[in-house]
Amino acid sequence: MFSEKVKIFSGSSNPELAQKICRELGQPLGKMYISRFKSGEIYVHYEEPVRNCDVFIVQSFSDPINENFVELLVMIDAAKRASARTINLVLPYYGYSRQERKAAPREPISAKLVADVLTTAGANRIITIDLHAAAIQGFFNIPVDHLTALDLITNHLKQMKIENPIVVSPDAGRASTAEKLANYLDSPFAIMIKKRPKHNESVITHIIGEVEGQTPIIIEDLIDTGSTIVNVVEGLKEKGANDSIVCATHPVFSGPALSRLDHPNIREVVVTDSITLPDEKPERFKVLSVGHLLADAIQIIMQGGSISTLFKSRGV
Numbered sequence: 001m002f003s004e005k006v007k008i009f010s011g012s013s014n015p016e017l018a019q020k021i022c023r024e025l026g027q028p029l030g031k032m033y034i035s036r037f038k039s040g041e042i043y044v045h046y047e048e049p050v051r052n053c054d055v056f057i058v059q060s061f062s063d064p065i066n067e068n069f070v071e072l073l074v075m076i077d078a079a080k081r082a083s084a085r086t087i088n089l090v091l092p093y094y095g096y097s098r099q100e101r102k103a104a105p106r107e108p109i110s111a112k113l114v115a116d117v118l119t120t121a122g123a124n125r126i127i128t129i130d131l132h133a134a135a136i137q138g139f140f141n142i143p144v145d146h147l148t149a150l151d152l153i154t155n156h157l158k159q160m161k162i163e164n165p166i167v168v169s170p171d172a173g174r175a176s177t178a179e180k181l182a183n184y185l186d187s188p189f190a191i192m193i194k195k196r197p198k199h200n201e202s203v204i205t206h207i208i209g210e211v212e213g214q215t216p217i218i219i220e221d222l223i224d225t226g227s228t229i230v231n232v233v234e235g236l237k238e239k240g241a242n243d244s245i246v247c248a249t250h251p252v253f254s255g256p257a258l259s260r261l262d263h264p265n266i267r268e269v270v271v272t273d274s275i276t277l278p279d280e281k282p283e284r285f286k287v288l289s290v291g292h293l294l295a296d297a298i299q300i301i302m303q304g305g306s307i308s309t310l311f312k313s314r315g316v
Contacts, residue, residue, distance in 0.1 A: 020291030061095025
């Protein structure tokens with residue numbers, strides 16, 4: 001057993017990932033009862049003592065995001081009232097992260113609101129992976145361990161032995177990540193320039209970089225509806241590129257995204273299990289587990305050490 005005073009519990013969003021984390025740590029998953037009243041209200045009950053324990057709650061903000069968010073708040077409150085020593089949130093996917101700034105008048109900054117609510121509810125630490133914007137760490141007044149799945153994805157791509165790879169950033173915002181991946185793979189990289197007429201829609205206007213005869217590796221932090229990725233893939237194909245490999249940490253996959261990404265010009269879709277995917281999915285989807293990464297982070301937090309040792313880039 002990792003420690004009798006460390007207890008890991010799972011919300012409803014991703015119990016499979018919580019089990020993987022516990023297996024890595026040699027720790028049993030904490031017993032938790034979660035139910036809904038007929039009115040829709042959420043009820044939780046810790047079925048084992050947590051007094052003076054360091055509690056870790058695993059919950060992704062996946063669909064239904066608002067249900068999972070409120071469920072997490074109720075779990076935090078129950079742990080606090082049961083006299084937990086610390087309440088540490090393992091949020092593999094931090095929802096509302098795309099609303100991290102005001103892009104138009106009279107808009108909210110919802111990522112900041114979520115941070116305030118989690119802190120006020122009683123969270124003492126946040127552990128998350130590949131935030132949409134790294135600056136979201138500054139929305140919290142408690143420690144935030146911002147992990148990345150880039151090394152995990154890089155190792156998988158190296159095993160594929162891709163011929164003539166070129167890393168492609170689907171927009172300027174992902175350029176820094178694309179440059180890191182290109183350096184790890186010792187390959188060139190390109191940037192797509194796009195505009196967004198409205199939410200979940202985009203139009204590719206320019207491609208900076210030579211992609212003809214190359215195998216594009218498209219890197220994103222998350223994929224939502226998949227429409228942007230398909231536009232990027234088709235735009236690259238028109239420029240003479242080979243079939244693309246699509247990589248993203250968070251498979252949000254709203255609406256028809258799974259079928260949309262089962263595209264003839266996509267060789268493989270590489271994602272992680274930060275969000276639970278259905279068992280039935282196209283063969284071109286490859287799911288990498290972040291269980292080991294999160295388990296290592298929990299171990300470092302409890303036993304001491306530097307989180308940066310988990311990454312090739314010590315600047316993470």
